[in-house]
Amino acid sequence: MPRPTRMPDRLRRVPWPLPQALTDLMVAVVVAVLTGADAAVNGPSHRQADWLTWLLYGVSVAVLLVRSRFPVAVTLVTGAACAGWALYGHIGELLNLPVMAALYALAVKGDRRRTLRTAVIAAPASGVVSAVAGIEVAQPQGAPLLEMLWPLVPLLLGEVVRARRELLAEYVDRAARAEAEREREARRKVQEERVRIARELHDVVAHTVSAMTVQAAVALEALDARPELARAAMRQVRASGKEAVRELRATVGVLRQGQGGEREPAPGLEQLGELVERVRGTGLRVSLHVDAGGRALRQVVELAVYRIVQEALTNVIKHARARHTAVSVAAAGDVLVIEVSDDGPPATAATAVEGYGLIGMRERAASAGGRLEAGPVAGGGWRVRAELPSEAA
Numbered sequence: 313m314p315r316p317t318r319m320p321d322r323l324r325r326v327p328w329p330l331p332q333a334l335t336d337l338m339v340a341v342v343v344a345v346l347t348g349a350d351a352a353v354n355g356p357s358h359r360q361a362d363w364l365t366w367l368l369y370g371v372s373v374a375v376l377l378v379r380s381r382f383p384v385a386v387t388l389v390t391g392a393a394c395a396g397w398a399l400y401g402h403i404g405e406l407l408n409l410p411v412m413a414a415l416y417a418l419a420v421k422g423d424r425r426r427t428l429r430t431a432v433i434a435a436p437a438s439g440v441v442s443a444v445a446g447i448e449v450a451q452p453q454g455a456p457l458l459e460m461l462w463p464l465v466p467l468l469l470g471e472v473v474r475a476r477r478e479l480l481a482e483y484v485d486r487a488a489r490a491e492a493e494r495e496r497e498a499r500r501k502v503q504e505e506r507v508r509i510a511r512e513l514h515d516v517v518a519h520t521v522s523a524m525t526v527q528a529a530v531a532l533e534a535l536d537a538r539p540e541l542a543r544a545a546m547r548q549v550r551a552s553g554k555e556a557v558r559e560l561r562a563t564v565g566v567l568r569q570g571q572g573g574e575r576e577p578a579p580g581l582e583q584l585g586e587l588v589e590r591v592r593g594t595g596l597r598v599s600l601h602v603d604a605g606g607r608a609l610r611q612v613v614e615l616a617v618y619r620i621v622q623e624a625l626t627n628v629i630k631h632a633r634a635r636h637t638a639v640s641v642a643a644a645g646d647v648l649v650i651e652v653s654d655d656g657p658p659a660t661a662a663t664a665v666e667g668y669g670l671i672g673m674r675e676r677a678a679s680a681g682g683r684l685e686a687g688p689v690a691g692g693g694w695r696v697r698a699e700l701p702s703e704a705a
Contacts, residue, residue: 332380332381333377335380336376336377336378336379336380337377339376339379339413340373340374340376340377343372343373343376343409343410343413344373346406346409347369347372347373347404347406347407347409347410348369348373349406350404350405350406350407351365351366351369351397351402351404351407361402364396364400365397365400365402368393368396368397369393371389371393372389372390372393372394372410372411373410375389375390375410375414376390376410376413376414379413379414379417380417380421383414383417383418383421383422384418386414386417386418387411387414387415387417387418387430389414390410390411390413390414391411391414391434391437393410393411394407394408394410394411394441395437395441398441398442398445399441399444399445401445408462411463412462412463412465412466413466415430415434415463415466415467415470416466416467416469416470417470418430418467418470419466419467419468419469419470419471419473419474420470420473420474420477421474422474423474424471427467427470427471430467431463431464431467434463434464434467435460435461435463435464436460437463438459438460438462438463439456439457439459439460440456441459442456442459443456507675510668511672511675511676513560514668514669514672520552520553520555520556520559521556522626522629522630523548523552523590523591523593523594523626523629524549524552524553524556526594526595526629527545527546527548527549527552527593527594528545528546528549530542530545530594530595531543531545531546531549545593548590548593548594551590551593552590552593555590559579578611578614578615578618579614579615579618579619580609580611580614580615580617580618581602581604581609581614581617581618581641583618584600584602584617584618584621584639584641585600587618587621587622587625588600588625588639591625591629591637594629596625596628596629596634596635596636596637597635597636597637598625598636598637598638598639599636599637599638599639600639601638601639601640601641601642602641602642603641603642603643604641604642604643604648604702605643605702607643607702609648609702610680610703612679612680613648613680613700613701613702615676616676616677616679616680616682616698616700617641617648617650617698617700619672619673619676620650620652620673620676620677620684620696620698621639621641621650621652623669623672623673624639624652624673624686624696625637625639625652626669627669627670627694627696628652628654628656628694631656632654632656632693632694633656633657634654634655634656634693634694635655636654636655637652637653637654637655638651638652638653638654639651639652640652643702646701646702646703647682647699647700647701647702648682648699648700648701648702649697649698649699650696650697650698650699650700651695651696651697651698652695652696653689653693653694653695653696654693654694654695655692655693656692656693656694657692657693658688658691658692658693670686673686673696673698677698677699677700680700680701681700681701682698682699682700682701683698683699684696684697684698684699685697685698
């Protein structure tokens with residue numbers, strides 16, 4: 313059974329993000345320090361910081377504390393404050409940091425469509441404010457076309473970060489789904505293996521124990537009156553026990569693949585004669601006809617034939633109360649037809665219940681690519697009929 317592979321370490325070691333409120337607080341502190349330092353110092357030819365400058369500064373920094381919760385509103389407030397500084401005549405290289413932080417959060421927390429809409433509005437607005445401020449204060453604020461570019465920088469950076477996070481989340485989710493699928497597949501294979509083991513043990517043990525029970529009953533009844541018959545029955549019990557041990561060892565050998573040692577081949581058409589002889593030892597008359605058309609059959613087909621006949625004969629011994637059973641294995645075109653019928657009394661509700669034996673026979677036929685039907689026959693008796701593909705090995 314394949315071992316489930318672990319999730320790649322680069323996907324498992326995703327850094328644990330800081331609480332969003334703490335991140336916003338840290339960003340607000342950094343922006344406050346840099347923007348405040350720039351607002352406090354201005355060129356002699358420009359307006360110096362006054363109460364309006366510090367009011368706009370305080371509002372811009374304060375709203376950054378909720379930029380992750382309300383990115384659009386924070387972008388509008390910080391953008392208006394930045395425009396107010398420019399139109400008021402206060403010039404600084406870092407006065408646009410609050411609105412840049414807000415634009416970054418808007419891109420990270422939104423989607424591509426909202427980012428594009430914001431870029432279409434923010435870039436022209438920045439150019440217009442730059443042009444108007446330069447006219448009003450008679451002091452150039454920078455080329456309007458260049459001023460249109462700076463709002464695009466935080467938007468582009470936020471879009472890249474958001475896309476990377478989404479891609480990483482998709483990778484993690486895909487890896488988790490793949491691991492879950494591998495676990496489901498492993499459980500399915502374990503279940504199939506358990507069913508196969510149960511079917512193998514049932515086919516071996518049920519048949520042999522049923523035959524040994526009948527033979528032991530014959531020996532007990534004939535022990536005093538016919539000791540020779542009793543001894544023959546007990547010899548048959550011993551032979552059946554040895555056969556059961558041999559088949560169990562073969563089954564265990566198949567299950568312990570790779571452990572070394574030689575294993576006996578799985579039973580097939582050649583062993584049907586020995587199987588029928590053991591069943592005859594219980595007192596049931598069994599006729600056997602085998603004609604595979606001279607074809608070399610696949611091992612899985614031969615094993616399915618043997619197990620189907622074995623289980624059908626076991627059911628006859630246990631349930632049918634029949635005197636004669638006919639076993640036929642014959643090729644019909646590209647199909648190998650297996651029939652086991654008996655002359656027992658009509659089936660009752662108790663004997664018609666489908667047990668593990670019939671389920672196992674159907675699974676055997678399906679594993680070889682065929683199908684199986686079983687049911688009572690008009691006038692009495694029971695018939696099992698299976699059709700398996702007889703392609704050459």
